[in-house]
Amino acid sequence: MIPVFSVAQVRTVEKAEISRRGSEELMKQAAAAVSDAAVQLLHGEPGKNIVGLIGPGNNGGDGLYALANLARQGHNATAVLLSEKSHAPALEELRTAGGTITTAADAPQAASGADLVIDAIYGLGYRPGAKLPTVPRGVPVLAMDVPSGLDAATGAADDAALPAVRTVTFGALKEGLLTGDGPLLTGELSLVTLDFDFSAQSPMAWLVDPEAAGQLLDEHRSWRDAARHKYQRGVLGLIAGSDRYPGAAQLTARAALNAGVGLLRSHMPDKVQAYMAASAPEAVPLGDQEVAEALSQSRRHLHGRGAKISAWAIGPGLDPSGQPSEVIGKVFSSRQPAVIDASGLEIVPAGPSEQPRVLTPHAKELRMLLRRAGITVTAQDIAEEPQKWTRWAALSYNAVVLLKGPTNYIVEPGGKTLVVCHTSPKLATAGSGDVLTGILGTLLSDSSLTGVQGTALVSNQRLLELTACAAVIHGEVGRVAAEDSTVCATRLIEVLPRVMARFGF
Ligand SMILES: NC(=O)C1=CN([C@@H]2O[C@H](COP(=O)(O)OP(=O)(O)OC[C@H]3O[C@@H](n4cnc5c(N)ncnc54)[C@H](OP(=O)(O)O)[C@@H]3O)[C@@H](O)[C@H]2O)[C@@H](O)CC1
Ligand SMILES: Nc1ncnc2c1ncn2[C@@H]1O[C@H](COP(=O)(O)OP(=O)(O)O)[C@@H](O)[C@H]1O
Numbered sequence: 001m002i003p004v005f006s007v008a009q010v011r012t013v014e015k016a017e018i019s020r021r022g023s024e025e026l027m028k029q030a031a032a033a034v035s036d037a038a039v040q041l042l043h044g045e046p047g048k049n050i051v052g053l054i055g056p057g058n059n060g061g062d063g064l065y066a067l068a069n070l071a072r073q074g075h076n077a078t079a080v081l082l083s084e085k086s087h088a089p090a091l092e093e094l095r096t097a098g099g100t101i102t103t104a105a106d107a108p109q110a111a112s113g114a115d116l117v118i119d120a121i122y123g124l125g126y127r128p129g130a131k132l133p134t135v136p137r138g139v140p141v142l143a144m145d146v147p148s149g150l151d152a153a154t155g156a157a158d159d160a161a162l163p164a165v166r167t168v169t170f171g172a173l174k175e176g177l178l179t180g181d182g183p184l185l186t187g188e189l190s191l192v193t194l195d196f197d198f199s200a201q202s203p204m205a206w207l208v209d210p211e212a213a214g215q216l217l218d219e220h221r222s223w224r225d226a227a228r229h230k231y232q233r234g235v236l237g238l239i240a241g242s243d244r245y246p247g248a249a250q251l252t253a254r255a256a257l258n259a260g261v262g263l264l265r266s267h268m269p270d271k272v273q274a275y276m277a278a279s280a281p282e283a284v285p286l287g288d289q290e291v292a293e294a295l296s297q298s299r300r301h302l303h304g305r306g307a308k309i310s311a312w313a314i315g316p317g318l319d320p321s322g323q324p325s326e327v328i329g330k331v332f333s334s335r336q337p338a339v340i341d342a343s344g345l346e347i348v349p350a351g352p353s354e355q356p357r358v359l360t361p362h363a364k365e366l367r368m369l370l371r372r373a374g375i376t377v378t379a380q381d382i383a384e385e386p387q388k389w390t391r392w393a394a395l396s397y398n399a400v401v402l403l404k405g406p407t408n409y410i411v412e413p414g415g416k417t418l419v420v421c422h423t424s425p426k427l428a429t430a431g432s433g434d435v436l437t438g439i440l441g442t443l444l445s446d447s448s449l450t451g452v453q454g455t456a457l458v459s460n461q462r463l464l465e466l467t468a469c470a471a472v473i474h475g476e477v478g479r480v481a482a483e484d485s486t487v488c489a490t491r492l493i494e495v496l497p498r499v500m501a502r503f504g505f
Helices: 007-021 023-041 058-072 088-097 104-112 182-186 210-219 223-227 246-258 270-279 288-297 326-332 342-346 363-372 379-384 386-397 432-445 460-482 489-502
Strands: 002-005 049-054 076-081 100-103 116-120 141-144 166-170 188-192 205-207 235-239 263-267 311-314 338-340 357-359 400-403 408-411 417-420
Touching (some): 023 166, 058 076, 058 088, 058 116, 166 182, 210 460, 235 432, 246 263, 263 288, 311 326, 311 432, 338 432, 379 386, 408 460, 417 460
Parallel strands (some): 049 076, 141 166, 166 188, 205 417, 235 263
Antiparallel strands (some): 400 408, 408 417
8 A cells, every 4th residue: 555645745755855865866866767657658669759848847857857868868858848947957967968958839849749748847836727738639648746737735637737648756645646636637657755754744545556455355365265165255145126226236246246255145125136036146035034044143153154144235226215124224233344335325324333334425425424414515525625524424424435436535434544546437337336336245245354253343444445455446347348348337247257366366
């Protein structure tokens, strides 16, 4: 997991590092990382046209040093100076290295002939409202530190901001890269720490990328897992579906099965159960009486026999106008972990609860959850401070809350926040959230991953981590599905087994 800091924290540490090592040395280190990234993006091919858009401050200085490196490696490196001011020592270095230097008037022509544009106009020092040049469609942009036009503190970007295929950021991940418009502009984001010392700062959040998710999952696995039977691997109880919305339950069920759940037991109206028999024949129906039995079984230590239900997934396709059933009430007061989504969010009780819970709202559902807990916020409030309002929901429901969207915020009541940006815009398709519920339900049902046997309660920390892992897997599924086709929820389910295998399932 990679820590995320505010711009103010980054500026504080930068100041200390500058007085320790000098800003020129730091800029050269940053530039070296970017010239390496440029070479990578150009597949190591020689003699390419690389154009740097250069701003007035240190970000521009970084860009000039990077161009100088690339000129020395034999590329045609051109700096377009967009301001009258530019970093003098770096400009001199580019001249000496044989680079070309032009001014703003030449920007359109230079950019149209470029194999790669390096965006070194503005970084941390950006103030909204600058006039920014355009880059022709199809020319890849490599951003230095922060894409120009993006406010690294808030994640708000100007319409004219420059979307990058890759951003190499320096020192630390800044919050604005991961929130609001940030993830839409950065492209692939990589961090060069420059050995900055952040030990005196508390991170605002932690980024979970696929590598971190793989490590988190592996930490909890054991070679003994190979001996488990299906009950020991995990039994997911799915409470979902209604005559009004029969499809969502099938999507969650098929996602859980394709995610590799040990056993799926489905509690739903008869008509929906009949569809289930056709679309997910592996699922075993679960009647009211069997729910009661499964709940009482869970109150005993089972000493390796495996639970009758080890986790619940509640909500996809439930009819919000129907009364919450007595069964759901009992499940809400059980000790097995539960993921609660969609209409389940309209009935989950606020206030303290013993059951370890993950709530998975999108922004509108988060507003509804907060309103039910007596907190009134606007959509704008949530867009501006997603982490804060997700935390309020986590506190109000004593649950881990995953706020879904292009950036996923996962917050536990104590405030620890994980962020997942490994997504695809094509995940914005009906039923995609139902698939996530199936994936997360499967992870929560796996006793090796939760570390829970018998009556013990899974910790919020573990729920937090597993929720982030599910979001990363879901994001990867979206990316794989989108590689060569359009995406619908069924398509996500089709590629899910391949992605699960990559994560060791
Ligand atoms: N410090 C370090 O250790 C390291 C820092 N590094 C690098 O430094 C970068 C930060 O550099 P920076 O502070 O010079 O700010 P930067 O983003 O280059 O530009 C600010 C300039 O643009 C101007 N400006 C802004 N908005 C504007 C607008 N709308 N319209 C017009 N003008 C506007 C603003 O003007 P002013 O506010 O003074 O009027 C200011 O002059 C950081 O992102 C990283 O790349 C690395 O080398 C690693 C080590
Ligand atoms: N623009 C986007 N970029 C990336 N992921 C998105 C985007 N829009 C939605 N998603 C993801 O798609 C899923 C949609 O879930 P949800 O809103 O519950 O849809 P549904 O109720 O139709 O299943 C969530 O996991 C969300 O994070």
